[in-house]
Amino acid sequence: MQLLPKKNNVERFLVVLGFILLAAVYYRLAEGISFIQDDAFISLRYAENFVNGNGLVFNEGEKVEGYTNFLWVMLLSAFKFFAIALNLDFNHGLNLPSLAQFLSAFLGVPVLFAVYFLSKKILKSKIKERTTGVVSFAASAMFLFTTPFIYWSVSGMETSLFVLLTLLSIYFFLDYETSKKRNIFVVVSILNSFVRPEGLFFFFLLIAFRLIKNYISSDEYKLNKKIKSSFDNPLISALIIYSIPVAAHLIFRLIYYGYPFPNTFYAKTEFSYEFLERGWKYYTDFLEAYLVYGILSLPPLIQLLRFKTNYMENVILGFSLVYTLMIIFIGGDVLPIHRFFLPVMPLLFILFISSSIVLVDEFVKSKYASAVKLALPFLLIVYSLFNYHRNEQLMLEKRSYEIGLVSKMKIYAEFIRSKQEESKIRSMSKNKKMCNKISVAMSTIGAFSFYSSARVIDLVGLTDEYVAHHPNEVEGIDNELPLLWKERRYNADYILSEKPDYIIFPAGAKPSAFAECAVFIQEEFRKNYYMQLLYSKELNQLLPVFTRLENVRGDSAECGSSFLKHYIEANNLFLRMIKSGDKKLIPIINRELDAMLQKCVVRQPEVNTLKGMVFYHTKNYSIAEKYLSDAANADSTNALARIYLKNIYFSQSKIDKAEMQIRQILKFSPYAIWGTNRK
Secondary structure, three states: OOOOOOOOHHHHHHHHHHHHHHHHHHHHHHHHOOOOOOOHHHHHHHHHHHHOOOOOOOEOOEOOOOOOOHHHHHHHHHHHHHHHHOOOOOOOOOOHHHHHHHHHHHOHHHHHHHHHHHHHHHHHOOOOOOOHHHHHHHHHHHHHOOHHHHHHHOOOOOHHHHHHHHHHHHHHHOOOOOHHHHHHHHHHHHHHHHHOOHHHHHHHHHHHHHHHHHHHHOOOOOHHHHHHHHOOHHHHHHHHHHHHHHHHHHHHHHHHOOOOOOHHHHHHOOOOHHHHHHHHHHHHHHHHHHOHHHHHHHHHHHHHHOOOOOHHHHHHHHHHHHHHHHHHHOOOOOOOOOHHHOOOHHHHHHHHHHHHHHHHHHHOOHHHHHHHHHHHHHHHHHHHHHHHHHHHHHHHHHHHHHHHHHHHHHHHHHHHHHHHHHHHHHHHHOOOOOOOOOEEEEOOOHHHHHHOOOEEEEOOOOOOHHHHHOOEOOOOOOOOOOOOOOOOOOEHHHHHHOOOOEEEOOOOOOOOOHHHHHHHOOHHHHHHEEEEEEEEOOOOEEEEEEEEOOOOOOOOOOOOOOOHHHHHHHHHHHHHHHHHOOHHHHHHHHHHHHHHHHHOHHHHHHHHHHHHHHHHHOOOHHHHHHHHHHHHHHOOOOHHHHHHHHHHHHHOOOHHHHHHHHHHHHHHOHHHHHOOOOO
8 A cells, every 4th residue: 555645745745744633633532531441351351361371261160252352352362471471560550451452542543544545545446636635534534533433442442453454354355356455355354353253244245245246247148157157266265265264263162162153142142123123223323423314425325326336435335234234133232332333434434525526526617626625625524523522422421431330340349359368368267278269240240350350140141151042031121121231131040040149230239231130139139138338438439239148038029020110210310319409309209119119018128228318318317217217127237228327326416326337237238337448
């Protein structure tokens, strides 16, 4: 690839200057939003276990392919092996999370170059002017000023590498006639297939385009001969070269993990009308946010319907269309900020620019056409800047959530490490050589798993083979529940049969995923787990963790799931009341709690606790004390009610009563008083 045109020094200067500015802006934007996505830590845990000699596993001794980015895991592992070999300090400053984030962000720059080269290739196939470099630069700038590109470039995940290899594979595919570039296309496609499973789909999609072209251009008349001639020697050679390493990886999967696809495929894949609805919503949100409600797609479509597009444009159009249909079909992405559309977003920008310039040449008078075409890149960059700021707030909200989630999971991990250390000390005092590893069931497994030494049981089955292959839905756990998570594959009976020492919900006391709801409503969960509280000085809040204690409750009642919607809604309204100070929500919260109690009377302590908290935060301490006392007396493990009572008694100078509550709290939730930083 020739970076700059030889004949136009002005264009050369403008493009070089433009990319210097782009790199500077990219660095500034990336630095400003720096964070690591919780999911990134799943790959880091696999890399950590691999380097430490435990195998390519999530939990030691459990061979489950819970990652979808083999090459990314291998790259991270290679860097750590290299650091160890050179005796680099991999515990302070140089560590796997910072390395993943650096690589993710660093690869964003070559992505912008790849967009430029691909745009230039398309434009040169349509127009003969020397300003294609400057116009192509606009496509890179448009892509830079999108929140998905910035957000995922700093996330510590493989997204930047995947987008780069996808764009390069398309770039070299468009020069398929050249044997050297055809071979590069195959090599890049192999690497891309190792980064993400979609890379396999992309390769065969592009090969299908080549087959169609060969079929159309064939001189044969008989169908069988026409099809046979479509598989020419270069295409067969490409298929063979590609298939050897991909087949080897498939054999490795079958031998090592026992399945042909990653475990996440079985945990996530579901084909239903609900998924189509979600996928369509995901697509329309994307159009609204980044393509002006789809208006930027009109020029390419107009040209396509007028048969004015060439082969290169048709390949990109076909690629974008088929991939978009696949995204809709699988229900979009569970992660935010339109990650799945990153590979096609620059393609759509390139098509818009190319088609718009041709339409300008065709319909604008020649004396104005040049001015319009020169103004177009600047107008597009200005629009992109405006659109970036329009979508920035949502991006910052999602970033803030991830930062808070990772911080919270680190605190949970610190608590579990301290409990594991206590267990080791007890084992040594009893002359035991080994102690059992603590097990934790949860749905947000990334940062917690990486920073803890626990065995983590994934509630949604991404890293758990049994859940992925043997889902068991619970009646009443449906879309009417006000939940954030959408994964529908879970098995609560299996989770509880594993008897995890702790169960953690990322939202705190209330479930926020179908899998968490299914566990929460089980009678076995209610009878054998109580809510222990940990105080975090760093976050200045109490963190709940459901702790196993056999037969902690002796009463019994099968309530089913009908109370759950009211419980979650009451908690959500309570949080909204705390945030807004709106006292009009109090009767609504109480109605939800009363409805919950009618459907599950044994949940009276939870109802009274939340009612007491509502009145406490509205400074009605006498009513709050009544509800909280009833809750504490009904459930000796109820540290939350006792903490509020302690605060009430201290405010009333009833020191003896407050100290009595502290003594009770220390029995079941000592870390609520000591804090998670206790040494």
